[in-house]
Amino acid sequence: MFQKGPxxxxxxxxxxxxxxxxxxxxxxxYDYLYLGDNARTPYGNRSFETVFTYxxxxxxxxxxxGCALVILACNTASAKALRTIQQRELPQRFPDRKVLxxxxxxxERAHTFTRKGVLGIMATQGTVQSGSYMIEISKFxxxxxxxxxxxxxxxxxxxxxxxxxxxxxxxxQKYLQQxxxxxxxxxxxxxxxxxxxxxxxxxxxxxxxxxxLISQGPIVAASLRDYLQRHPEIANRCSQNGKREFLTTDSAxxxxxxASIFYGEALQAVQVxx
Numbered sequence: 389m390f391q392k393g394p395x396x397x398x399x400x401x402x403x404x405x406x407x408x409x410x411x412x413x414x415x416x417x418y419d420y421l422y423l424g425d426n427a428r429t430p431y432g433n434r435s436f437e438t439v440f441t442y443x444x445x446x447x448x449x450x451x452x453x454g455c456a457l458v459i460l461a462c463n464t465a466s467a468k469a470l471r472t473i474q475q476r477e478l479p480q481r482f483p484d485r486k487v488l489x490x491x492x493x494x495x496e497r498a499h500t501f502t503r504k505g506v507l508g509i510m511a512t513q514g515t516v517q518s519g520s521y522m523i524e525i526s527k528f529x530x531x532x533x534x535x536x537x538x539x540x541x542x543x544x545x546x547x548x549x550x551x552x553x554x555x556x557x558x559x560x561q562k563y564l565q566q567x568x569x570x571x572x573x574x575x576x577x578x579x580x581x582x583x584x585x586x587x588x589x590x591x592x593x594x595x596x597x598x599x600x601l602i603s604q605g606p607i608v609a610a611s612l613r614d615y616l617q618r619h620p621e622i623a624n625r626c627s628q629n630g631k632r633e634f635l636t637t638d639s640a641x642x643x644x645x646x647a648s649i650f651y652g653e654a655l656q657a658v659q660v661x662x
Contacts, residue, residue, distance in 0.1 A: 390456065390484070390625050391454060392454075392624075392625055392626060392627040393419070393421075393453065393454025393455050393456060393625070393626070393627055394418070394419035394420050394421040394453070394454065394455055394626070394627060394631065394633070395411075395418050395419065395420050395421070395455065395457050395458075395459065395612075395626050396420075396421050396422075396423065396447075396450035396451075396453070396455035396457065396458035396459065397411070397420055397421070397422045397423070397458070397459045397461050398422075398423050398424075398425075398443070398446050398447060398450060398458060398459070398460055398461060398462065398465065399422075399423075399424050399425070399460075399461045399462040399465075399582065400424070400425050400426075400428070400429040400430060400431040400432075400442075400462050400464065400465065401424050401425065401426050401429035401430065401547065402424060402426070402546075402547065402583070402643075402646055402647055402649070402650045403461070403462065403543070403546075403581060403582030403583040403650065404422065404424065404461030404462055404582050405422065405424075405582075405647055405650035405651040406582045406583070406585050406586070406603070406605050406650050406651075407459070407461040407490065407582050407604060407605045407608050407609070408420060408422055408461060408651065409605060409650070409651050409652055410605030410606050410608065410609040411459075411605075411608065411609045411612055412632065413609070414606075414609040414610065414612075414613055415609070415612065415613055415616075416630055417628045417630060418626050418627070418628050418630075419626070419627045419628065419629050419630070419631040419632070419633075420631070420632050420633070421450060421453055421455060421633045421635065422632070422633070422634045422635065423446055423449065423450055423635045423636070423637075423660070424634075424635070424636045424637070424638075424643060424647075424657075425442060425446055425636075425637045425662075426636045426637055426638035426639075426642075426643060427636075427637035427638040427662075428442055428637065429547075430512070430543055430544075431443075431462065431464040431465060431468075431512075431514060432464050432512030432513055432514040432515070432540070432543060432581075433512075433513050433514060433540070434464075434514065436468045436469075436518075439464060439465060439468040439469050439514065440468060440469040440472055440473075442662075443460065443462075443465040443468075443469035443470075443473070444469065444472075444473060444477060445662045446637075446662065447460075447473060447487055449660070449662060451482060451485055455485075456484070456485055456486065456622060456625040456626065457485070457486045457487075457488070457622050457625070457626060458485070458486070458487045458488070459487075459488050459489075459490075459608070459612065460487065460488065460489045460490065461490060461582055461608070462490070462582065463490055463491065463511060463512065463515045463580050463581050463582065463604075464512055464514040464515055464518075464581075465489070466489030466490050466491045466492075466520070467491060467514065467515045467518035467520040467521075468514060468518055470487065470488075470489040470491075473487050474487060486619075486622055488612070488615065490582070490604050490608050491520050491521060491524060491580075492524060493607055493608055493610075493611030494521075494578065494580070494604050494607050494608070495521060495524035495525045495527075495528060496528060496611075497607060498525045498528065498529055498532060498534075498578075499528070499529045499532065501576040501578060501600060501602050502532070502574075502575050502576035502600075503575055503576075504573055504575045505531060505532050505533060506532075506533045506535075506571055506573050506574045506575060506576075507525075507532055507533070507534050507535070507574065507576050507577075507578060508534075508535050508536075508537065508567045508568075508570075508571070508574040508576065508577040508578070509521050509534060509535065509536045509537070509577070509578045509580050510537050510539050510542075510563065510564075510567065510577060510578070510579055510580060510581070510584060511536060511537075511538060511539065511580035511581055512538065512539070512540070512543065512581050513538040513540050515580055515581065516536045516537070516538040517538075521534065521536065521578075521580060522534055522536065533571065535567060535570040535571045535574065536567075537563050537564075537566050537567035537570070538563075539559070539563040539581070539584075541559040541563075542559065542560070542563070542581070542583060542584060542587060543581065543583045545559065545587070546583040546584075546586050546587065546649075547583070547646070549646075549649060551586050551587050551590065552586075552589060552590065556587070556590050557590065557593075560587060560590045560591060560593075560594060561594045564591065564594045564595060565594075568595075574599065575598060575599055575600065576599065576600040576601075576602060577591075577595065577599060577600070577601055577602065578602045578604075579591075579601060579602060579603055579604065580604070582604060582605070583650075584603075585603040585605065586649065586650065588601055588603070632655070633658070634647065634655050634656070634657040634658070635657060635658055635659075635660045636657045636658075636659055636660070637659070637660060637661065637662055638659065639659065640656075640657045640658055640659040643657040643659075644656050644657045
């Protein structure tokens with residue numbers, strides 16, 4: 389008999405809290421343990437090897453805390469580390485544990501985002517370079533036209549709480565223009581980074597009103613609900629006391645102050661060391 393434990397949610401920093409917020413809202417009965425690797429963020433410009441190493445360390449930490457299921461609520465980690473974890477590490481070392489990402493559930497619904505079949509993707513440099521979205525979408529919907537744009541300044545703007553100030557306008561407009569120049573008939577934009585939903589008020593100022601913006605949080609939450617329904621053997625190992633805990637590899641005080649911007653309510657974090 390396995391001891392029940394929380395659902396683990398991992399991100400390189402704060403962004404995964406926008407996903408966790410949606411997950412908790414949809415599935416409030418479960419316990420959740422969030423881990424932000426703030427001491428080593430950002431992941432977006434790091435190599436595949438480094439992102440895998442950092443992500444796998446954090447996943448194993450969550451396993452050690454009793455998590456049978458871990459969600460990589462980070463697009464860069466999902467793009468650069470998830471496949472290796474699922475195909476190499478879990479079968480050999482943790483065959484009874486599951487690790488899921490945010491890219492697959494998002495790409496499975498890509499056809500619902502756009503009426504014209506022309507989709508734009510805003511993401512970190514690492515996610516764009518990985519080609520993960522292009523590969524996955526082409527598997528499901530080969531006729532969709534998909535265009536990507538890296539936004540290296542968007543995460544720093546959000547994490548420094550400058551995302552709604554006048555200083556953000558230049559970089560928001562710049563990257564959106566670069567995307568639209570690739571395909572003026574784009575009618576949907578996927579925000580393929582969990583930080584980017586906080587920029588939606590700014591983004592809307594620089595795109596036509598008919599262009600739909602898609603955030604990943606609700607998609608990932610619905611996908612997790614469906615997964616737990618289809619896999620009772622995993623759901624039965626997830627404790628249900630409505631408990632939420634937050635861990636960070638950097639300053640707990642700083643994390644607790646910043647995290648409310650992403651999570652939408654005050655929280656108290658604890659610092660841990662990898």
